[in-house]
Amino acid sequence: MKQFAVGVFRELGVGKGVFETRIRAETERLMLKLDSIGGSSICPNLMELFYIAVSNITCGITFGTQFDYDDSRFKAIVNVMQTYSHSIGPSAIFLTSRLLCGLPFGPGKATRGCLSKFKEFLELEIEKHDSKNACSAEKSSSTTFVGAFLGELNKGADENFNKVNLITCCLELFFAGTETTSITLYFTILCLVANPKVREEAQREVDAFIIDNGMPCYGDRSKLPYVQSIILEAHRMLILAPLGLAHEAERDLQLFGYDVPKGTLLVPNVGSLFMNPEMFPDPKTFKPERYIKDGHFEAVPDVIPFSTGEFLYASFK
Ligand code: HEM
Structure with missing residues (x-):
């Protein structure tokens, strides 16, 4: 299906x-x-x-x-x-x-x-x-x-x-x-x-884009780095699915040295990544500028709001 x-x-x-x-x-x-x-x-x-x-x-x-x-x-x-x-x-x-x-x-x-x-x-x-x-x-x-x-x-x-x-x-x-x-x-x-300052900065970026190009489409996202950063930072702080979705081991496998028998329920603690202070200093503060590098948007691999699907588990043989 x-x-x-x-x-x-x-x-x-x-x-x-x-x-x-x-x-x-x-x-x-x-x-x-x-x-x-x-x-x-x-x-x-x-x-x-x-x-x-x-x-x-x-x-x-x-x-x-x-x-x-x-x-x-x-x-x-x-x-x-x-x-x-x-x-x-x-x-x-x-x-x-x-x-x-x-x-x-x-x-x-x-x-x-x-x-x-x-x-x-x-x-x-x-x-x-x-x-x-x-x-x-x-x-x-x-x-x-x-x-x-x-x-x-x-x-x-x-x-x-x-x-x-x-x-x-x-x-x-x-x-x-x-x-x-x-x-x-x-x-x-x-x-x-x-966060009014963030809002004003986003408005400035969007207005400047629209004056030159008209309404943006998805393909224009790299030209709106601050807006992209706002979306990612909102995903990070929301932690919509802190435990992802439960999966089931299709076969016997080893995870971090533990034996996991076939049929075990696997619940990934995805949310812990989003609030990791080593990766995101001051994690409870909304800071879109975390993802701006030299004026460009740079995604951080730890923010995975859609999880990784089967890929996460496929890497454990
Ligand atoms: C902000 C928007 C969304 C977020 C943050 C989100 C997040 C997630 C997460 C974390 C999972 C679990 C993935 C996994 O552990 O394998 C998932 C699964 C899923 N999502 Fe979304 N989702 C979003 C929007 C949507 C939309 C718009 C649709 C479809 C109309 C959708 C359909 C599904 C389906 C069908 C699954 C199950 C996939 C499977 O069985 O492998 N999601 N989503």
Whole structure:
């Protein structure tokens, strides 16, 4: 399923210009919404707006749909995602225990409630996508994740392409992508609010760029070293997933001289790297200039907000 999803995303242009256009279009919609609230007012629901913007992008690749910022049904779904994230807590460690997940009280009960509401939403959207596709002369299978999945399901060649796996893949995309990105955006804004000098410096850099070049795109990031540094420093201080995601040893291996039997749960303490005072003096202070060397942005390998995936473990034979 993972290989299939990665392959479809590549075809849909994730990580390339096509996808960036989608993100920029959503950003413009978000800016319009913020403008309508008023530039000088405090925005009470900024986090909710970030959630809607980010999940709208996921909706675009998943079903090819987009929701309005005032759509009450979508707002309720966004709320379900927020409740889910609060229930599972940092690093979702309790999800690794079937016993804890299955308890009739506490976070297990709350997360099961959220998942079933979200599943209903997905089933309806998949159904709408399916019937739209059936009526349309031009099939959208190549333009959305659900379309590509249903294409494989209808071929019937591989039993892994079934409705349960389709729902599970969509659930994972929404839950893995929305909270992570929205919180990071929100936290970055808070860092800018709390550090007016950093904000002014960033504004100067962005204004100077726009005067000469117009709106920046992802390819221009090296020309905005201070902005890049702000993003990395926000990732470092947020420590969004202090324990990464739990992995399981696929085989017997040795880690730092310890025997680790196959099937052992591995939980990397990634967060300890981010606050290491030897690498980051005064680690609790927001200092984007840490990453500026001779006027250029230089990433520090210890800041790995997306962890290293399987690569980390692949290095231990
Ligand atoms: C600021 C944004 C994000 C951060 C900081 C973040 C962080 C992470 C981390 C730390 C992991 C665990 C990696 C590992 O231990 O192997 C992970 C896994 C994952 N993330 Fe993200 N993520 C972000 C955004 C997204 C987005 C936008 C999506 C998709 C729409 C996404 C989808 C996933 C998926 C599917 C996995 C599981 C991958 C696997 O099973 O190997 N993430 N993410």
